Amino acid sequence: MTGLLDHQQVKTLYEQHGRVLLAYAVSLLPDRAASEDVLHQVFVKLLQGNVFINGSPVRYLYRAIRNAAFNYRRSHSREVELEADCRWLESPPGMEAVGLALESALRELPDEQREVIVLRVWGQMTFEEAATALEISPNTAASRYRYGLAKLKERLQPLPKE
């Protein structure tokens, strides 16, 4: 799937990766609506048919989401942030409280740790793939991941034991 993508290919990418890409966008942006906008911006560009993808489209998508999210943050940096609409994970039955705590803990992580965790845990990427998407070295990705995971464990310590 290298080069220009047709409508069906874009649709398939959206259906297969949209969920995690949205989660990734939510991990970078203050609210879900903005994240959906960013996700759609990226896919609209693909549908317009003027994006030539060199390499894996999935990696391209993560990088595009990241760039679009940072652009969004920059252009909206003067806006006052309202209460974060951060419900972006679906909790298993009976674990809603843990889900909320997890979302809150993820939000408190530094961006660079959070994005690696999202790519690795929910995007199921290897460190190499995540590193490519984020344009960092695999070792950096791995260390950010471990730091982030340690913080999450610490924050969620009392909760997973229920």
Place this chain on the structure above:
Amino acid sequence: MDPQQDKQDLEFEAFLRQFRPRTPPAFRAGRLGRLVAPRTLALAAAIVLACVIPMRFVWNQRANPGQNRNANTERAIAVDGVARVRQENPERPDSALNRALKIIPSVETTLSAFAPPGTLQNRVDVALPAAPRRKVLKRVKPDYPPEAERLGVEADVVLRLSVNRAGVVTATERTSGVVNLRPDEENASERADFYAANPYAFAIAAEAAAQQWKFEAAESGMTCFVSFTFRLTPGAEANKTAPSGSATLTPVPGSSRPGLPVLSRPPQVDGQTVKSPKRLVNVNPVYPEDARAARVEGLVVLEISIGENGSVTDARVIRSIPMLDQAAIDAVLQWIYEPTLLNGVPIEVELTVTINFTLQ
């Protein structure tokens, strides 16, 4: 890397994966084969509304040519005054003004019937642009100062009344006073002499009346603004022989909501008062969003310079409300007045204008 650590990480990852990212909106490519972001849809809706609302406004204008303001803007910003507010939407039964007037109806008494034809005519209007916090039990109309009436001097006086718990007016304070000596008309020197001898004639008359006002009793005292407008309007009979006099009272209640005592000092040229120029173009100030959110209201008084061509060349804040000053300045700088003529030559004049920011 510690294998034990790796195992723990994998377990924790598996734990995290139980929480699945929420599903994004379904892939719906429209006829254009594009996804439409929710905010794009909102923008499109806003554009449609922006087109539809003015069209509706135009339609309403055609249907009701006299009705040119909607209810929300009705008292949102009243510029230059009592007269303006009193004119707003007289036909709208649901307007704030009409609601207030239902509580205390406008009273207009013509006393000309008591005066022989050809003599002076007194007229007293009482209007309450908004419901007062306390009912007025007794209103006394001021007497038009006889000498001023004979000479044809007009004035505007605003008083602030302090009312005690029993409803008695305990103090009056002269908030502003404007006397129009009509220097460009005949007998100007007589009027100037009168004013020099009696600079407070109108204020004294207004205070004498206001001190007799009585409000209903309440648990606490209050303050209340009252605007007295002394105007000379030639009556049908008096027209041929002498000007008639009228005094208009406009009490503006409430200390926390100063309401509408909006007066302009007449323009000055080298310290001399000249006739107020007529405003040809009015631009209402835009209520700043932050002030609206903070519910900041009140009066901004500006001193403006009007150039020879009638445009406002400068605006200085005399009475400031920091969040509202800029909006007031921005608006008045767009106003255009009829050029003021002195001996047939256009001149620059200074004028004090008051802008009242009131939230619905």
